[in-house]
Amino acid sequence: MEQESKSVDAAQLQRSLRFSKLPDRIRLEDTVEERPAVPHDADGGAYNADWWLIRMGGL
Numbered sequence: 001m002e003q004e005s006k007s008v009d010a011a012q013l014q015r016s017l018r019f020s021k022l023p024d025r026i027r028l029e030d031t032v033e034e035r036p037a038v039p040h041d042a043d044g045g046a047y048n049a050d051w052w053l054i055r056m057g058g059l
Helices: 010-018 051-055
Strands: none
């Protein structure tokens, strides 16, 4: 029997090096961004007595 020589081409070698291990794990803390939904309006004042009237369209 004749032994077959295994020839590995360059593309196969690059694929095996690229996909031979899993990517590094990403921590859950690195996937979340916390910021306020609405920026605080310091100039407009913090309280408006007619807020409900404005929001509800004068109902």
